Amino acid sequence: MGDAHLSAYYDAVFDTDRDRALAVVKRALDEGVSPEEVIFTIVVPCMEKMIGGMMTDSLVTLSQHFLASQIAEEVADTLIPRFKTAPEMQGHIVIGTSFGDFHGLGKKIVSGCLRAKMFQVTDVGINVRPERFVEEALAVGAQVIGISSMMVHTAVGEHGPRRVRELLREQGLEDRIRIVVGGAPYRFHDTLYREVGADAWGVTAIEGADVIARLIREIRS
Amino acid sequence: MMTGMERLQAVMAGRLPDRVPVLCNLLDQGARELGMGIREYYSRGENVAEGQLRMREKYGYDGVVGMFYVAMEAEFFGCRSIVYADDGPPNVGHLVISRPEDIETLQVPEDFNEIPRFRELATCIRIMKEKLAGNYPVTCLVTGSFSLPALLMGITGWMELFLCGDPALREMLLEKCSLFCRRQIAALRGAGADLIAYTSSVATSNIITLRQFHELALPTIIRDLDGLGTGDIIYFNGGGQINPHLKILLERTDLRAFYINPFDSLSEAKLALDGKALLVAAINDIRLIDWAAEKIESEVGRIMEQGKQGGGFVFSTLMMPLAIPEQNIRVMLEAAYRHGCYHQDGT
Numbered sequence: 001m002g003d004a005h006l007s008a009y010y011d012a013v014f015d016t017d018r019d020r021a022l023a024v025v026k027r028a029l030d031e032g033v034s035p036e037e038v039i040f041t042i043v044v045p046c047m048e049k050m051i052g053g054m055m056t057d058s059l060v061t062l063s064q065h066f067l068a069s070q071i072a073e074e075v076a077d078t079l080i081p082r083f084k085t086a087p088e089m090q091g092h093i094v095i096g097t098s099f100g101d102f103h104g105l106g107k108k109i110v111s112g113c114l115r116a117k118m119f120q121v122t123d124v125g126i127n128v129r130p131e132r133f134v135e136e137a138l139a140v141g142a143q144v145i146g147i148s149s150m151m152v153h154t155a156v157g158e159h160g161p162r163r164v165r166e167l168l169r170e171q172g173l174e175d176r177i178r179i180v181v182g183g184a185p186y187r188f189h190d191t192l193y194r195e196v197g198a199d200a201w202g203v204t205a206i207e208g209a210d211v212i213a214r215l216i217r218e219i220r221s
Numbered sequence: 222m223m224t225g226m227e228r229l230q231a232v233m234a235g236r237l238p239d240r241v242p243v244l245c246n247l248l249d250q251g252a253r254e255l256g257m258g259i260r261e262y263y264s265r266g267e268n269v270a271e272g273q274l275r276m277r278e279k280y281g282y283d284g285v286v287g288m289f290y291v292a293m294e295a296e297f298f299g300c301r302s303i304v305y306a307d308d309g310p311p312n313v314g315h316l317v318i319s320r321p322e323d324i325e326t327l328q329v330p331e332d333f334n335e336i337p338r339f340r341e342l343a344t345c346i347r348i349m350k351e352k353l354a355g356n357y358p359v360t361c362l363v364t365g366s367f368s369l370p371a372l373l374m375g376i377t378g379w380m381e382l383f384l385c386g387d388p389a390l391r392e393m394l395l396e397k398c399s400l401f402c403r404r405q406i407a408a409l410r411g412a413g414a415d416l417i418a419y420t421s422s423v424a425t426s427n428i429i430t431l432r433q434f435h436e437l438a439l440p441t442i443i444r445d446l447d448g449l450g451t452g453d454i455i456y457f458n459g460g461g462q463i464n465p466h467l468k469i470l471l472e473r474t475d476l477r478a479f480y481i482n483p484f485d486s487l488s489e490a491k492l493a494l495d496g497k498a499l500l501v502a503a504i505n506d507i508r509l510i511d512w513a514a515e516k517i518e519s520e521v522g523r524i525m526e527q528g529k530q531g532g533g534f535v536f537s538t539l540m541m542p543l544a545i546p547e548q549n550i551r552v553m554l555e556a557a558y559r560h561g562c563y564h565q566d567g568t
Contacts, residue, residue, distance in 0.1 A: 015432075016384050016430070016433070018384065018385045019385075061426065061427060061428055061429055061430050061433075062427055062428040062429075063380060063384060063428055063429050063430065063433065064430065066377075066380050066384070067384055067385075070381075100304070100306050100309070100312065101312075102304070102312050102313060102314070102375075103376065104375070104377055105375075105376045105377045105380065108377055127304075151309055151310070151312075152309065152507060152510075152542035152543075152544055153306055153308045153309025153310075153542065153543060153544065154306075154309065156510070156544055157306070157308050157309070184460065185507055188483070188505055188507035188508065189505075189507045189508055189510070189511075192507075192510075195511070
């Protein structure tokens with residue numbers, strides 16, 4: 001039954017049919033599937049399957065990622081309060097776009113995926129100053145700062161991730177906080193993340209969640 | 222030696238030029254050339270024309286760009302705030318559409334020449350046309366109606382609307398954007414544009430599925446270009462991949478020039494077009510920021526090797542970031558001129 005729900009949910013998301021995807025979730029709950037199972041055997045595996053589709057045959061597009069993430073966030077927000085016990089959070093990330101960058105789509109997709117995968121997310125919005133990323137990470141106790149950039153100059157410029165790295169170094173925070181980046185420039189240049197001072201980058205928005213989980217494990221170990 | 226215009230005309234007519242035409246989309250670099258800040262540079266058409274002309278003279282490529290920055294189209298549509306940076310292109314700072322009601326009240330400009338910012342662009346085009354005297358083409362950029370909403374309401378808002386929103390509202394917006402697109406093409410031609418790069422970045426295969434392309438994007442492309450004549454129009458990838466759409470566009474539209482993405486396979490594109498359309502291939506110009514000269518040389522050589530056989534081919538770039546060192550621009554172009562030469566047997 002779980003596989004049937006997953007399959008129906010994946011097909012609906014693949015077809016970017018939001019109403020059909022939410023109907024699958026409702027049907028599963030009506031049939032007695034627990035909120036925990038809905039998240040961990042339908043919603044999250046669907047996102048992971050989409051990563052596979054993107055990486056192996058490039059058949060999965062940004063619009064599908066976007067919808068998968070939006071629905072995942074919506075379902076998680078609704079169902080997590082109904083869990084029998086409060087879920088153990090994987091970690092906390094502060095996320096935003098680099099200073100001068102007004103493109104919030106990638107950040108929004110990553111946020112949705114992270115919430116469904118039991119991360120705490122603090123979204124600091126678009127056009128974010130480097131200082132604000134660090135201040136907010138300290139304020140909420142985040143282990144990772146996520147910086148999204150759509151344009152080359154906002155990725156490599158002096159007010160982007162590079163400055164966040166400098167601030168972490170100056171304040172002695174590098175062993176407590178990691179930097180992950182994402183966005184179009186990194187797709188065209190797969191080692192650019194190192195040049196801008198990041199610890200990692202995500203090829204796709206959804207893959208970013210796995211990268212962030214790895215960084216948090218590194219810090220905790 | 223042929224001029225850039227002669228080379229372009231030759232490949233568009235199915236003849237072999239002396240070498241592959243080479244286009245290079247340098248934009249913000251013009252400000253550096255004139256020793257100006259980005260905001261000052263883009264404030265007047267005269268500045269941009271001077272920057273474009275100096276860069277073409279300096280590097281020797283085959284055309285100039287008749288555009289300032291992508292966000293300028295939002296200004297033509299009523300955007301009140303543009304955010305300038307010192308090291309890159311300006312951004313949209315005010316979304317024209319922030320509520321559904323804004324779509325209903327959105328006004329498509331009747332006459333582009335009454336828009337002050339468009340007049341600056343038109344001035345730029347006219348100056349370049351006059352100075353270049355028909356020897357080098359002026360290429361302008363127009364965003365197709367399926368992608369224009371992203372500039373007006375943000376990509377997130379547009380994606381929410383076209384994926385899950387009210388279909389009637391979506392159609393109303395697309396109709397208005399199509400009218401805008403058609404009027405802009407007419408205005409640019411009136412100002413003297415030789416080539417129009419029609420771009421639809423949201424309609425690329427990275428962003429929408431093939432089904433969405435058929436059902437949502439293709440009808441808008443057909444409507445945007447219906448009856449306008451496509452002899453001067455190049456379908457530009459806008460930063461995403463378009464190979465899966467080439468055959469469909471060839472069959473369903475009169476488009477006969479396609480400008481693929483660095484991640485599109487060049488050999489697959491040639492196969493899909495089958496000699497029926499001009500192919501423009503772009504180097505991954507973000508890598509020019511730090512590639513060594515040898516790597517640039519070999520990459521240009523690879524693209525030319527795959528593309529130039531049989532003609533109908535143009536070498537180009539995407540929107541060259543300002544962070545690319547001048548020396549690497551020279552290395553790329555010199556390699557393109559050398560590898561792009563045709564011998565008498567057409568190789």
